[in-house]
Amino acid sequence: MADTQAGYRRSTGTPRGNARRDELLELVTDDLAANGLADFSLRRAARAAGTTHKVLLYHFDGAEDVLAQAVRQLRQRRIDKAALTAIAERPTLAERVAEIWPILIGAESAVLSQAMGLAMQDPVRYADLGREATGQYIPVLKSLCPTEWSDERKTGVSQMILATMRGFLMHRRVTGDEEGPETGLAALVRAIEREEAAGE
Structure with a gap:
């Protein structure tokens, strides 16, 4: 490069x-x-x-700088698409997370996975590619949470969702296994349903 x-x-x-x-x-x-x-x-x-x-x-x-800005722009396209779909289609956080998954594995997935790999491979030059991803995703995930939740709870659940989905995406990309992440996603959705059922 x-x-x-x-x-x-x-x-x-x-x-x-x-x-x-x-x-x-x-x-x-x-x-x-x-x-x-x-x-x-x-x-x-x-x-x-x-x-x-x-x-x-x-x-x-x-x-x-051009690369970082383009990665950020591509990621934002993905986030905007996911957020609009999730909010428009489903009323609960669990259902919204399920709606997001097909978008996360879409066309942008390969390039954004490459960017995360670059951040891990050369953190001195590209660490921001990873840090900025979290900064972009967390506010959107928090906006999908029930409005009555505290900010601390929204942040914690959003961090869990982001970390778990990143793991699924990496596994899918590295191994080619599609069934495993789908099964894991179903378990994540059930966990979120229990969190929502627990109330404030």
């Missing part, structure tokens, strides 16, 4: 500059979703965005 350092000043945050940056990031994210992290570089990102690496260096801090 290229480690090009920024040689140009970044956008100063003007509305026009921000709009252009967002446009470029959307195109790079589309490429990342389609082609994964392998051989990612600033030049590949520039080709995907229909521009030059110099233009990207004006808006971003280099290849690692």
